[in-house]
Amino acid sequence: MIRVLLVDDxxxxxAGLRLMLGGAPDVEVVAEAAxxxxxxxxxxxxxxxxxLMDIRMPGVDGLTATEALRARPEAPEVLVLTTFHTDGHVVRALRAGAAGFLLKDTPPGEIATAIRTVAAGDPVLSPAVTRQLIDQVTGGTGHDVLAATARARLALLGEREREVAEAVGRGRSNxxxxxxxxxxxxxxxSHVSRILTRLGLNNRVQIALLVHDAHPRNPPAGRRGQDGRAR
Incomplete structure (x- = not known):
């Protein structure tokens, strides 16, 4: 059984999540938090x-709770389930160690599938936020410094480990x-485990983010000034 803690104010x-997950034979809701x-x-x-973590709560929000939880040894996986999905919240959740980010309008069966997926150690992203995530980690300001920092971290890896990390960044499975x-x-x-340990990361999502930081894409076509330079 996959044991689940529900966190939502x-x-x-x-109650709806508990009822919905009650139909999954391999998932058990063991506790709730508001x-x-x-x-x-x-x-x-x-x-x-x-x-299963909401973001907006009246006391300690879900992002802060995720950061604190994933900093602990042997922490459970965190799957963010929310209606609130700005670029910064998506990236902050994943950088904090969340294994996935879903919207609350995700069909019930897909939520149960996502729980199984993150419990198995694989990441999950709602299609609605995937584009936002890509734009956030590959565009904007300050990326020269971000890219240099990320490349310096990847340089700590051996050659084969870097090849594996790059493949993870391309979304490849084991x-x-x-x-x-x-x-x-x-x-x-084994290489993935060593990469996580050596770089102090929590999961494959964070490896992929680091790889994307190290290799930012060029600005999108069409965003150019009159002088022809990208804006």
Missing amino acids: DAIVR DGAEVAALVAAHRPDVV AEIARELHLAVPTVK
Whole structure:
């Protein structure tokens, strides 16, 4: 069974999620919280595998709670489920170590599938926020410094580890990386684990973000001034 902690200040939303997840034979809701301040104690008491986390709550918000939770050893995976999805909140949640970001209008069956996915150690992003995430990590201001910092961190890896990290950044699965680099899947998993440890990261999403930071894309076509230079 995948043990789930629900964190949302709306009791009706929590009741709906509990009812919906009750139809999943491999998912069990073990506790509920109405505020991020309650998360640490409930995680210690119930040891969930996945925390389904709202963002906007009256006391400690979900992003702050995620940052605090994922900084702890042996933390459960965090799947953000919210109606509030500005660029900055998506990126902050993922950089904090959240394994996924879904909107509350996601179909019930897909929420259960996402819980299974993050419990297995794989990332999940709602299609509605994927474009925002890409734009946030590949455009905007200050990216020369961001790119230089990210490249310096990747330089701490061995050659094969960097190849695996780059493949993770391209969205490849372990099986796809194994085929591309002519490695066994367990070897790829070992490389990913070493990358996470060496760079102090929590999951594959953070590896992908670091790779994107190191290789920012050119500005989109069409955004040019009269002198022909990209704006």
